[in-house]
Amino acid sequence: MIYRAFFLFTVLFTLAQAASAQDSWDDEQWDSDWGTEQDQSINVYGFVEAAIGGRFESSPYHKRLSIAEPRLQLGFDERWQDITWTAKADGWYDGFDKTWHGQIRELNAQFTVFDNTDIKVGRQVLTWGTGDYLFLNDLFPKDWQSFFVGRDQEYLKAPSDALRVTSYFDWINIDLVWTPEFDHDNYIRGERISYFNPLSGQLTGDDPSIQFVEPTRDEFALRLFRNIDGVEYALYGYDGFTKSPEAVTDNFQPTFGRLTVVGASVRMTLGPGLVNTEVANYNRHDAADHWRALIGYEQELWTRFTGGFQAYIEKGDTQTRTVLTTRLTWRDERDDLNLSLFAFVSPNQNDGYLRPTFDYRIDDHWSFSGGFNLFFRETPNTFFGQFTENNNAYLRMRYAF
Amino acid sequence: MKALFLTAVLAALLLISGQTISAEKSAREIVEQAELNAYYSGDDGRSAARMIITDNQGRQQMRQFTILRKDQQDGGVQDMMIFFSRPADVRDTVFRVVKQVNDDDDRWLYLPDLDLVKRISAGDKRTSFVGSHFFYEDVSGRNTELDNYELISESEDNYVLKGTPKHPDNVEFSYYEVVIDKEHMLPVESTFYNDNEEAYRKMEVLKVETVQGYPTVTHSRMSDLTNGGQTEMQFRFMKYNIGLPDSIFSERSLRNPPAEWLQLRD
Numbered sequence: 239m240i241y242r243a244f245f246l247f248t249v250l251f252t253l254a255q256a257a258s259a260q261d262s263w264d265d266e267q268w269d270s271d272w273g274t275e276q277d278q279s280i281n282v283y284g285f286v287e288a289a290i291g292g293r294f295e296s297s298p299y300h301k302r303l304s305i306a307e308p309r310l311q312l313g314f315d316e317r318w319q320d321i322t323w324t325a326k327a328d329g330w331y332d333g334f335d336k337t338w339h340g341q342i343r344e345l346n347a348q349f350t351v352f353d354n355t356d357i358k359v360g361r362q363v364l365t366w367g368t369g370d371y372l373f374l375n376d377l378f379p380k381d382w383q384s385f386f387v388g389r390d391q392e393y394l395k396a397p398s399d400a401l402r403v404t405s406y407f408d409w410i411n412i413d414l415v416w417t418p419e420f421d422h423d424n425y426i427r428g429e430r431i432s433y434f435n436p437l438s439g440q441l442t443g444d445d446p447s448i449q450f451v452e453p454t455r456d457e458f459a460l461r462l463f464r465n466i467d468g469v470e471y472a473l474y475g476y477d478g479f480t481k482s483p484e485a486v487t488d489n490f491q492p493t494f495g496r497l498t499v500v501g502a503s504v505r506m507t508l509g510p511g512l513v514n515t516e517v518a519n520y521n522r523h524d525a526a527d528h529w530r531a532l533i534g535y536e537q538e539l540w541t542r543f544t545g546g547f548q549a550y551i552e553k554g555d556t557q558t559r560t561v562l563t564t565r566l567t568w569r570d571e572r573d574d575l576n577l578s579l580f581a582f583v584s585p586n587q588n589d590g591y592l593r594p595t596f597d598y599r600i601d602d603h604w605s606f607s608g609g610f611n612l613f614f615r616e617t618p619n620t621f622f623g624q625f626t627e628n629n630n631a632y633l634r635m636r637y638a639f
Numbered sequence: 640m641k642a643l644f645l646t647a648v649l650a651a652l653l654l655i656s657g658q659t660i661s662a663e664k665s666a667r668e669i670v671e672q673a674e675l676n677a678y679y680s681g682d683d684g685r686s687a688a689r690m691i692i693t694d695n696q697g698r699q700q701m702r703q704f705t706i707l708r709k710d711q712q713d714g715g716v717q718d719m720m721i722f723f724s725r726p727a728d729v730r731d732t733v734f735r736v737v738k739q740v741n742d743d744d745d746r747w748l749y750l751p752d753l754d755l756v757k758r759i760s761a762g763d764k765r766t767s768f769v770g771s772h773f774f775y776e777d778v779s780g781r782n783t784e785l786d787n788y789e790l791i792s793e794s795e796d797n798y799v800l801k802g803t804p805k806h807p808d809n810v811e812f813s814y815y816e817v818v819i820d821k822e823h824m825l826p827v828e829s830t831f832y833n834d835n836e837e838a839y840r841k842m843e844v845l846k847v848e849t850v851q852g853y854p855t856v857t858h859s860r861m862s863d864l865t866n867g868g869q870t871e872m873q874f875r876f877m878k879y880n881i882g883l884p885d886s887i888f889s890e891r892s893l894r895n896p897p898a899e900w901l902q903l904r905d
Contacts, residue, residue, distance in 0.1 A: 283727045283730055284727070285727070285728075315731075320898075322895075322898070350895070356891065356894070356895045362754070363752070363753060363754045364754055365753055365754040365755045365756075366756075392752035392753060394753070395752075395753050404891070404894075406886070406889075406891055411891075463890075465889070465890065468737065468745045470758070505758055507743060507745065507761065510743065510760070510761065511760045511761075512758055512760040514758075536760045537760050538760060538762040541762075541763045541765075541766060542762075542763070542766055544760065544762070571766075571767060572692075572767055572770050573767050573769065573770035574770065599728075599770075601699075601700055602700050602701055602725075602726035602727070602728075603726075605728070638726065638728045639727055
């Protein structure tokens with residue numbers, strides 16, 4: 239199976255090299271007419287990647303393999319008639335479920351109307367808010383399965399089919415996102431990563447008898463924002479559903495509860511670093527409301543070594559969850575090697591998640607990445623605690639063109 | 640007699656210190672003029688840039704980007720945006736800087752794959768600019784207030800100045816020598832020395848062109864004299880006083896680059 243993945247990678251890599259052979263970016267071109275390639279008619283870019291990863295221990299729910307995939311991403315963008323068209327798609331063979339997969343990550347058109355309004359329509363990736371891996375007001379879909387098995391961080395964000403309208407005024411800017419069909423997260427549901435099922439009161443692997451019920455309604459997200467002398471203020475609103483199935487239907491099937499969120503954030507420099515703070519009120523129509531609040535600080539501690547710290551609280555009537563995070567990043571003199579450690583620790587629920595990673599850039603085409611996903615716990619029913627059977631390590635090799 | 644002697648000493652001291660002050664002032668004037676010419680030509684500007692980074696084993700990497708710049712004040716606050724087009728892994732990444740004079744710069748990075756506007760805490764300005772041998776400070780200009788200057792020598796063609804950091808603990812060099820070309824009043828060579836007075840880093844200007852009346856460095860090289868390796872940087876499609884509106888320098892341009900201002904033509 240690994241042999242087959244390797245073979246596919248070789249095929250994809252050969253295709254990628256053929257594509258990049260058209261590239262005129264070489265030594266002889268140094269003094270030639272550069273800068274004009276933006277006028278070329280077709281502009282395709284992308285990468286080929288091979289990833290392999292495994293769990294540390296045999297799990298009663300899954301085999302040792304956590305990720306094994308050759309992947310090809312192709313992107314294309316073109317400006318035509320004052321409209322920027324973007325398309326980006328991935329194809330990969332997943333050695334875990336032994337099937338081919340395809341995903342269109344972007345397929346959109348972006349243009350400006352009335353001078354002050356930008357419109358982006360179609361499939362797109364959407365992000366806002368100030369947290370580092372902590373999302374309060376960003377309720378756009380995320381792919382936690384990719385995040386926890388070691389795919390590139392690009393895949394933490396899942397695409398949305400949406401209409402985004404951003405208008406800029408002297409006194410404030412307005413961002414409105416309408417998603418005609420609800421997009422949930424690619425949440426953990428057992429087939430790849432085991433989790434704690436509160437209904438059965440135990441850890442669960444793949445259980446086809448559990449049917450998730452998806453809402454059919456649309457969702458809206460709104461952001462009002464402004465930067466005054468380097469201080470970034472924002473207000474947020476969301477009307478939709480919880481992004482993972484946290485509610486149950488009358489028939490006890492897991493489903494996505496109605497959710498309205500209102501929040502705010504401020505981000506600014508403070509002394510030698512940056513401070514960010516964000517709050518959000520989660521109004522669950524079928525369950526108790528709760529608050530989320532975050533404060534973070536980041537600064538370069540010494541040359542090329544950056545430290546960040548966040549304190550986060552989720553406070554409801556019955557349950558409170560606190561999380562502290564730290565991110566330490568070091569890069570070498572030429573920026574080729576990046577070492578990072580991200581740690582989540584919940585002092586009141588005694589669980590956590592460590593995410594050490596490395597990225598090594600060999601040249602303009604080749605790079606290596608790797609890391610660990612390490613969960614720890616006291617009890618198996620906490621947020622990170624439920625994943626300890628899935629501790630894994632992974633390695634990725636990429637050829638970009 | 641004693642009073643007369645004191646007066647003579649005082650006069651001599653005043654004369655000496657007066658000369659020192661005026662020498663320092665003229666060295667400073669030269670440096671400030673060179674800084675204006677190197678980093679503040681016109682009210683704004685656009686340029687395409689390309690770098691070849693060669694490591695000490697001869698392996699090469701490239702970077703290509705377009706820069707938009709607008710001065711809020713000559714020698715003062717400056718808005719800058721850098722739009723990367725090459726290599727593939729940084730394509731469509733945009734870097735935004737508000738260069739401050741007496742404070743840390745504001746910096747943002749837009750990562751298109753995540754649609755993320757990431758704010759970056761002000762870091763050491765003497766670290767690699769996008770993996771090259773140039774530092775951020777070499778690209779955006781080192782604040783002249785941070786150093787003391789003295790004129791070492793002067794020839795028909797150029798001045799040679801020595802810059803010594805006022806706060807040596809904040810930088811990796813103990814001093815540097817800069818050659819300023821009299822014709823264009825541009826720094827054409829800078830050599831950085833470590834605590835052992837050994838040269839370890841050198842910038843050389845390889846080509847200067849006059850664009851719309853502004854002398855402009857269009858080809859330069861930064862060499863690592865200790866470990867080997869160098870970066871060459873070239874500029875093309877330079878244009879000054881294009882009338883960039885302030886609104887270009889914003890979150891909007893990170894997500895939606897202003898195509899009409901980025902069209903490269905001579």
